[in-house]
Each structure stands twice: as C-alpha cells, then as structure tokens.
Amino acid sequence: xxHFSGSDHPTVYHGSxxxxxxxxxxxxxxxxxxxxxxxxxxxxxxxxxxALVRDDDEDGAEVVAYGLSLPGGxxxxxxxxxxxxGYWTSAQSAAxxxxxxxxxxxxxxxxxxx
Numbered sequence: 001x002x003h004f005s006g007s008d009h010p011t012v013y014h015g016s017x018x019x020x021x022x023x024x025x026x027x028x029x030x031x032x033x034x035x036x037x038x039x040x041x042x043x044x045x046x047x048x049x050x051a052l053v054r055d056d057d058e059d060g061a062e063v064v065a066y067g068l069s070l071p072g073g074x075x076x077x078x079x080x081x082x083x084x085x086g087y088w089t090s091a092q093s094a095a096x097x098x099x100x101x102x103x104x105x106x107x108x109x110x111x112x113x114x
Contacts (some may be wrong), residue, residue, distance in 0.1 A: 045071030050091050051078065052100040064100050067091060 035078040048069045055061040065076035065084075067090045077086040077094050095102040 028105060047089055049105040051103045051105060052095055053103055054098070054100040064098055067094060
C-alpha cells in the first residue's frame with residue numbers, strides 16, 4: 001500500500017543519510033556551529049516538544065498528535081493516525097480542542113518533570 005499524504009504534491013524527504021538521518025554530523029561543543037546555535041537560543045528561546053494523549057475508556061490511551069511549542073507561545077501539531085497539521089495559539093489550546101492531555105517531552109523523548 002502506498003503512503004497517502006492527502007496532498008497532490010510529492011513527499012519531500014529531508015536529510016540524505018540513511019532513514020532520513022542528517023547528512024552531516026552534529027556540531028561539536030566549542031565549534032562555530034555550536035556557538036551560532038547558542039546565540040540563536042539566546043535570541044529566540046528554545047522550542048519544546050509535546051504529545052497529546054487521549055484516554056478513551058474503551059480503547060485505552062493513545063497519542064493523537066505530536067507537537068512543538070514555539071518560543072513565542074504558538075504551537076504546531078502533526079496527527080499520528082491521519083496526516084493532519086494544526087497551528088494553535090498554545091499547546092494548551094491544542095490539547096483542549098483535540099480533547100486530549102498535554103504531555104511535555106524532553107529533547108530525547110522522555111517525559112518532562114516540570
């Protein structure tokens with residue numbers, strides 16, 4: 001079965017490494033790339049990843065979307081079961097509208113304690 005993206009446009013794959021991995025190595029501490037990255041973080045802040053989880057009594061809990069909360073407060077989500085994209089005023093707004101629980105994730109995918 002072919003992947004259906006819901007669009008007439010062809011799928012775009014980012015990165016030329018195996019399985020979409022980055023084509024270039026990650027920046028090394030103290031390198032120019034790291035210094036630029038730290039400067040951008042100081043100017044704009046850092047986005048935060050989250051998951052939206054819905055717990056239906058009959059089906060159990062499921063992740064309905066993954067999202068990114070931008071430094072200004074806006075958020076974007078990508079649906080898990082359907083290829084849907086959402087743009088929201090906040091991660092909390094997305095959770096309310098999608099009737100789900102907001103779970104903050106750390107950079108490595110672990111649950112956040114804050």
